[in-house]
Each structure stands twice: as C-alpha cells, then as structure tokens.
Amino acid sequence: MRQHQQAIAKAEQAIRLCLDNLEQDGHRPVFHAVPRVNWMNDPNGLIYYHEAYHLFYQHNPFSPQWGNIHWGHMRSRNLIHWEHLPIALAPSEAYDRDGCFSGCAVEHDGRLYLFYTANIFTSPQGLPDDLLQQQCLAVSEDGGLTFRKYEGNPIISSPPEGIGDNNHFRDPKVWRHEGQWYMVLGTKKQGRGKVLLYRSENLLDWTYVSVLVESDGSMGHMFECPDLFTIDGCDILVVSPEGMKDHPVSGYFAGKLDYATGRYEHEGFHLLDHGHHFYAPQTFQGPDGRRILIAWMPMKGSELGKSWSGSMTFPRELTLGSDRRLRFKPVDEIARLRQRATRQPPAPFRLEEGSLELGQGTELELIVTFNLRDMTAAQAGIRFFASSREEAILGYEAGTNALFVDYGHLSASPCERKSVSLGNGRPEELKLRLLLDHSAVEVFVNEGELAFSTLLFPGPDSRELSLFARGGCVDVEQLELYRLGQDL
Numbered sequence: 001m002r003q004h005q006q007a008i009a010k011a012e013q014a015i016r017l018c019l020d021n022l023e024q025d026g027h028r029p030v031f032h033a034v035p036r037v038n039w040m041n042d043p044n045g046l047i048y049y050h051e052a053y054h055l056f057y058q059h060n061p062f063s064p065q066w067g068n069i070h071w072g073h074m075r076s077r078n079l080i081h082w083e084h085l086p087i088a089l090a091p092s093e094a095y096d097r098d099g100c101f102s103g104c105a106v107e108h109d110g111r112l113y114l115f116y117t118a119n120i121f122t123s124p125q126g127l128p129d130d131l132l133q134q135q136c137l138a139v140s141e142d143g144g145l146t147f148r149k150y151e152g153n154p155i156i157s158s159p160p161e162g163i164g165d166n167n168h169f170r171d172p173k174v175w176r177h178e179g180q181w182y183m184v185l186g187t188k189k190q191g192r193g194k195v196l197l198y199r200s201e202n203l204l205d206w207t208y209v210s211v212l213v214e215s216d217g218s219m220g221h222m223f224e225c226p227d228l229f230t231i232d233g234c235d236i237l238v239v240s241p242e243g244m245k246d247h248p249v250s251g252y253f254a255g256k257l258d259y260a261t262g263r264y265e266h267e268g269f270h271l272l273d274h275g276h277h278f279y280a281p282q283t284f285q286g287p288d289g290r291r292i293l294i295a296w297m298p299m300k301g302s303e304l305g306k307s308w309s310g311s312m313t314f315p316r317e318l319t320l321g322s323d324r325r326l327r328f329k330p331v332d333e334i335a336r337l338r339q340r341a342t343r344q345p346p347a348p349f350r351l352e353e354g355s356l357e358l359g360q361g362t363e364l365e366l367i368v369t370f371n372l373r374d375m376t377a378a379q380a381g382i383r384f385f386a387s388s389r390e391e392a393i394l395g396y397e398a399g400t401n402a403l404f405v406d407y408g409h410l411s412a413s414p415c416e417r418k419s420v421s422l423g424n425g426r427p428e429e430l431k432l433r434l435l436l437d438h439s440a441v442e443v444f445v446n447e448g449e450l451a452f453s454t455l456l457f458p459g460p461d462s463r464e465l466s467l468f469a470r471g472g473c474v475d476v477e478q479l480e481l482y483r484l485g486q487d488l
Contacts, residue, residue, distance in 0.1 A: 001148055007090035011061040011070055022307055027439040027457050030363060031337055031484060033057075033074055033082045033294070033312040038064050039301070040310035042171075042225060042280035043294045044071060045088075045105030045114055048287050050143045052077055055294065055312070056088055056114070058102060064301035064309040069099035071116065075144075079292075079315045079333045088147050089116060089138060095154055096120075096136060102171045102225060102280065103135075106181075106203075112140040113203060114147055115183070117170035118154060131167040134158070135185070137203070152204065159187050160208050164194060171225045173282070174203070177259060184212065184226040186239070192216075193223030193241055197262050210262030212237060213253060219269065220244035225280040228257070231291055231320040237266065240280050248279035248298060254324045270325060275405070275443070275453035276415045283318065291318040292331060297440060299455045304413065311440050313453055327448035330435065338365065338482040347479045351469045355383065360463040363485055366434040368467065369478035370396065373428050376472030382434060383466045384441075385410065385458035392456060394432065394443055395468075401426050403445060405452055412457040420450060429477065437484070 018037040028034060038060055045056035052075045059072035071089035074082040089100040096118035103116035116136055123130035134154035138147040158166040164187030174183045183198040183206060192215040198206045215223065220241035227238040235257045240250040250273065255266025272281060273295070281295035293316045301309025315331045342359055348371070358366070362385070370380055381395025393406040397419070404419035422430075433444040443452040467476065 004090060004092040004149060007092040008070075008087050011087050011090055015061050018307065025306065025308070026460055027306070028308060029311050029437040029440045031080055032297075032314055032437050032440045035059060035072060035308055035310065036084050037307050038062065038309065039066055040072065040296070040308070040312075041066065041298065042102045042296050043282045043312055044102050044116070046282050046284040046292070046294060047105040047107065047112070048284065049105070049107055049112055053079055053286075054105065054112075054144055055082065056105065057296075057312070059087070061087065064306060069101060069119070071100055071114070073144075078336065079331050080336060085145065088144075089114065093118075093149060093153070095134060101133070104173045104282070106174050106176070108203060112144045112147075113174075114138045114140075115172040115174050117172065119170075122167070129167055133166060133169045135169075135172050135206075150204075155204060156185075156198070156206050159185070159196060162189075163187070163208075163211065164189050164196060168222050173225075173227045175228070182228075182259070184228050184237075186223045186226050188222040191221045193220055193239070195223050195226045195237065195239060197264075210264075212257070212262070212264040213239070213266065215241065220249075225250070225282065227281070227283055229283055229285075229291060231318065231326075234320055234324055235264070236320075236326065237264065238272070238281060238283070247276055250279055250281050250295065252326065254320075267324065272326070272328075273451045273453050274418065274420050275441075275451070276407075276418070277455045278313065278451075278453040281313075290331070292316065293318055293328070295453070297453055297455050299413075304457060311455065314435060314437075314440075314442060316451075319448075321449075325449070328451045329444060329448045330433075330442070334365065334435075334484075337484040339485050340483055342481045342483060344479050344481050348475055348477045350473055350475050351380065351467055352473045353377070353469055353471070355466045355468040358465045358467065358481055361465065361483060362436055362438050362458075362463055363483060364434070364436045364465065365480075365482040365484055366436075366465070367431070367478065367480040368476060369429055369431045371428070371475035371477050372396070372398075372426055372430055375474045377469040377474045378471030380469045380474040381467070382432065383464070383468055384434065384436060385456060385462045386464040386466070387459065387462040390458060390462050391464075392441070392458070394434065394452075396430050398426070403430075403450065405443070405454070407454065407456055410456055410458055410462075412459070413455075415454060415456070418452075431478070435484075
C-alpha cells in the first residue's frame with residue numbers, strides 16, 4: 001500500500017509542476033473531458049457511484065506521449081462539469097510495474113471495485129508483443145477517492161492454454177446478471193482477435209466459460225476493450241479491433257447471450273462511429289436507466305506541440321432501433337451548455353446556390369434539417385472552422401446519396417475525405433447535428449443513425465460557420481444554432 005501511495009504522490013507532483021508552467025491553448029476543449037496535462041487514452045471504470053458519475057482513464061502524468069500508464073480520475077454531478085480527482089492507480093507492484101492498463105468499475109456492498117490489466121514488458125525494448133498481461137483488482141472504501149490493490153493479485157493470470165495469448169490479454173469489463181458476476185476480456189490467438197467470457201461468485205475467483213466472438217481473419221489481429229450490455233432484450237457486444245483499418249475502429253455485434261452455455265448468437269459487425277478519432281468506447285448505466293457511452297478521441301499531442309494529448313467524446317445516450325441498430329445522441333444535459341441562441345433566419349427557407357453565413361465560433365451546437373425531396377443542388381451541407389485559408393466541410397452528395405466529411409483543407413493535422421452511403425433510396429430529409437468544442441468535432445446524422453468524431457486543429461482565425469448549396473438549391477426545414485459554454 002505504501003509503495004502505491006508513493007507512486008501516486010510522485011505522479012501528482014509531476015502534474016503540479018506541469019500545471020505551474022501551463023500556457024493557454026485555444027485548441028483545448030472546454031466541455032469535453034480532457035486531462036489536466038499530458039497523455040490520455042481509453043476511458044475506464046465508467047460508473048455512477050455515490051451520487052456522481054466517475055470517469056477513470058488511461059493516463060501518463062509525466063509526458064504527452066503514451067507510456068507509464070496510470071489511471072486518472074474525474075468526477076461529475078451532471079456529465080458536463082468534470083472535477084479532477086487524485087490519480088487512482090499507479091504502477092507500483094512487481095506484477096504491474098510497467099502499467100495499469102484498461103479495465104472497469106463495479107459497486108459491491110458499498111465498495112468500489114476497479115478491475116484492470118497489469119502489464120509487464122518482458123524485453124528491454126518493450127516491443128509490441130513482449131508483454132505479460134494479467135487481470136488485477138483494487139478496492140476503495142472511502143467513496144472512490146483512494147484504492148488499495150488486492151493482496152491476491154493477479155486474479156486471472158493467463159487465458160486458457162490454446163485459447164489466447166497472455167501477452168495480449170486485457171481490458172476486463174465486469175457486470176452482474178441474476179446473482180452472478182461476469183467478465184469479458186480481449187485476447188488474440190494466431191493473429192485473430194477474440195473475446196472471452198468468465199464467471200464468478202465473489203469477484204475474486206473467476207472461471208473461464210467460452211469464446212464469445214472471434215475474428216474470421218478480416219477483423220484485425222486483436223479485440224480490445226470489449227463491453228457487453230443489454231438494451232431492450234438485445235445483448236450488445238462492443239469491441240475495438242486492432243489492425244482492421246489504417247485508423248482506429250470500434251463497433252458492435254447485436255445478438256443474444258445464453259448465460260448457461262456461454263454461447264453468443266449474433267448478427268454482423270457495425271461501426272459505432274465513422275470519424276477519424278474514436279476508439280475504446282465504454283458504456284455504463286446511469287441512475288435513470290440510460291445506457292451512456294464515452295469513447296477516446298486520440299491525438300498526438302507532442303507532435304502538435306501540446307501540453308495535453310487526447311480527449312473523451314461528449315457522453316452519448318444509446319438506444320436500439322427497430323432494425324436492431326444502435327442510435328446515438330448527446331446526453332440531454334447538453335442543454336445546460338446552451339448559453340444563448342444565436343440569430344439565424346427562421347426556417348423553413350430555400351438555400352440558393354452559394355452559402356449562408358451563420359456567424360463565427362468554435363463552441364457551438366448546430367442542428368439543421370435539409371429537405372432532400374426537391375433538392376436540385378449537387379451538394380449541400382455545413383462549412384465550419386473556416387477562413388480565407390482553410391475550411392472543414394460536412395456535406396451531402398446527391399449523385400451518390402452519401403454523407404461526406406472533408407477535412408483535407410485544414411492546415412494542421414488534415415484528415416482525408418470520408419463518405420458513407422445513406423442507402424439505396426434518397427431519404428426525404430437529412431438531419432445533421434454538429435458539436436464543436438475548439439478541436440473536438442462530433443456529428444450525429446438522422447437522429448443518431450450515424451456518428452462522426454474527429455479532432456481538428458484549425459488556425460486561430462478559422463472560426464466561420466455557414467451552410468452551402470452547390471449546383472442548385474435545397475430547402476432548409478429546421479435550423480437551430482447555440483453558443484455552448486460551461487454554466488457556473
């Protein structure tokens with residue numbers, strides 16, 4: 001316990017020294033969860049506990065680069081104001097000396113239990129496969145402020161022989177079902193990702209049950225950050241496959257888990273987000289029953305000259321459509337950030353060839369609905385983070401019936417153009433909801449059927465916002481624009 005306390009004290013001292021020399025950064029998000037300084041990755045331990053929402057996260061308190069992974073900790077009463085708490089977990093023991101990797105939190109008998117992956121590098125180089133990963137436990141008895149590592153760690157030392165590799169065996173997610181505890185874990189074998197299911201009576205002794213899903217060879221080489229939860233009787237399994245594309249990918253299966261046999265019957269894999277920066281999502285159930293998701297928005301802070309690296313998405317409420325596909329929307333608490341509505345023309349109106357200026361800003365929520373039935377324009381959409389030198393574009397292309405994002409015209413950290421088909425038939429309406437928070441950009445399409453999350457770094461003068469139509473006209477049925485900011 002003393003070693004752990006000393007390791008946390010050392011990390012907190014490093015953070016204080018960084019904060020003393022912190023410079024103002026116009027790209028730092030305001031209403032998204034970001035670290036005090038330095039590196040952030042995967043959200044961990046999302047839970048509503050002691051009348052507050054808790055967000056733990058992977059954190060390097062010493063550098064804006066990945067490494068020396070601790071668990072940072074934030075707390076919120078309303079999902080929009082995040083209070084930084086002392087670091088929860090630090091590498092301090094022989095079994096986790098090279099990092100306290102991702103995991104989860106559960107409440108039991110009033111205590112808060114953190115499950116995490118202990119990491120050891122097994123070669124001096126710390127190569128990607130030279131790891132030993134085991135599952136461990138820490139417990140808080142003071143409301144989640146301090147944690148004591150379980151003296152019996154590790155609680156799971158390796159996957160079953162022949163089932164998984166213990167150098168890639170991580171990210172426990174635990175939940176309770178009909179009086180028993182269950183855990184999913186990510187692993188790999190022969191270059192194919194898997195999700196394993198475990199069962200326990202007491203949170204300490206775990207029994208392997210089954211392989212829930214396995215890559216068929218087209219879904220990368222490792223399944224990270226699994227999460228299993230139920231919405232409207234459907235069991236949703238979230239995974240983040242490594243090596244599937246050239247950018248982070250996270251998605252889900254919809255199906256039914258037979259808890260007695262461990263067999264998971266499921267449909268195909270669907271992306272949770274089509275943006276450039278969305279990974280390692282984790283969900284939890286709020287006190288009102290909502291299923292809420294938060295994911296990591298990765299960035300290379302050191303290459304951008306930043307004192308911080310990484311953000312979380314704004315919390316999203318998940319629901320299930322009649323097609324057994326998830327829908328996503330910002331939690332309703334976002335209304336508390338709407339300081340005042342900006343002036344805009346009353347809808348409906350016709351947007352002719354050209355653009356309609358809506359003002360300037362980088363902390364905004366824009367909701368616009370285009371009527372596509374009588375659209376003659378080849379393209380229509382939103383131009384933001386714009387100036388005479390650069391711009392970001394979110395648009396609809398009539399010829400391909402596709403939504404596209406084009407960030408290639410930004411001067412710093414540009415992203416390639418991406419498009420997603422809206423199906424075989426053109427919809428009658430297209431509803432776009434855009435959140436801007438300095439560098440964090442989140443887009444929700446048609447009441448959350450699609451989402452795009454990206455971190456962008458425009459110049460300080462790139463603040464213009466407008467609607468556009470090219471090659472014809474389009475009718476605008478709805479237009480709402482809000483300035484967003486922290487209320488006091």
